[in-house]
Amino acid sequence: MSEERGPGPGAGTTSARPPMRDALVAAAFQLFLERGYEATTVDDIVTLAGVGRRSFFRYFPSKEDVVFPDHERSLKDMTAFLDADEDDDEPVARVCDAARLVLRMYTENPTFSVQRYRLTKSVPGLRAYELSVVWRYERAMAAYLRRRFAGWSDGDLRADVIAAAVVAAHNNALRSWLRSGGEGDAEAAVDHALEFVRQSWAPDGTESDAATRDDRDVVVLIAKRRTPMWRVVREIEATLDEA
């Protein structure tokens, strides 16, 4: 990402978004950085961008929305990705991939993402707005997982917990990267964090059955205490043989 490039979410990507929308975002962030978020009005933004107030509100319902110009698109992309799954996709891996789509929105333009992170941390109203955005991502993932876990015992519970864990893992890695000023490999950090979550839930890891899972070089066996030893050994042998 070039240092000279202005903020604006379109920088660094070939964008189909209207140039006026990008110009409004760029003007808004220039003013937020110069004067602070609270001291900047929508009138200031449109004056700098050289457009009318009506143009601003055509793209953004409020001043807060201009801070998060890409979340609506990102949320739509993520939902479409989840809706397009095949039944043989492993559901936890699928929501991890969905989280990677969201990450891409941040890594497309590190300068803008870091500026927004600092702004959001310092303005309580923006923190609240961001929490509601994160909540919508989490609910979209949970809705997908609820469909995939329909009929499982504790399917809804499992869906809600895994969605929350995926979001928390993604945000743990994303925040470290943003705090560092966008240095380092965000994708690798998020992959590592998501793998931690994926390994916590076996594909068929219902507690009701003896089950095995393949986590690279680890075998996990879950069995009722009263399971006869011969069955346990047979399960393990069968699994190790597959290695």
Add this chain to the structure above:
Amino acid sequence: MSEERGPGPGAGTTSARPPMRDALVAAAFQLFLERGYEATTVDDIVTLAGVGRRSFFRYFPSKEDVVFPDHERSLKDMTAFLDADEDDDEPVARVCDAARLVLRMYTENPTFSVQRYRLTKSVPGLRAYELSVVWRYERAMAAYLRRRFAGWSDGDLRADVIAAAVVAAHNNALRSWLRSGGEGDAEAAVDHALEFVRQSWAPDGTESDAATRDDRDVVVLIAKRRTPMWRVVREIEATLDEA
């Protein structure tokens, strides 16, 4: 909980909270239910409660805060509970117990909790407020777990993911109970949900070691794929012998 009892968070508990504060909450909820949240002003509330505006703002910074009168106390109680832990407490079990403390705030007064749930669902501003409250609970749990997991590999990540999972499990059970109108046993439902989370993370469940854990009637064995069969069998036999 008696049907005749008014809403108000103090009902059903022996409370050390000022009666005027409870009267303001009761008046606010009476008006929210009669006229709707948006149509009710602080002036309406203080008029019904028979006190001055200054009294309202002594207890509540804004109209939103009167909807969640007990969260500050609950958050303080939870943080104190987590700070008071002994090093031999199992950390995941401890945050599950912390979540149960929060639940108690809801079950102390089911009528009030159900009314607030319906109100919060229908007013976007209150949804956002509630998300920020939930976020503070989650961060308090994560901060505790980060201390306890300090020095572990991926300690912060593990802390954030488990805190999010505990909150999601708690809220899954709590929301079902609130949706049902406060029928059924909320404690049992939350216990079940939290047990699901606790079982996902063994006390010493680092993937690097063969480890066993005791989850009531379930045995989980984690072993490297290359672990010799005789060692796996010995591990299982040792564990089952303890039963």
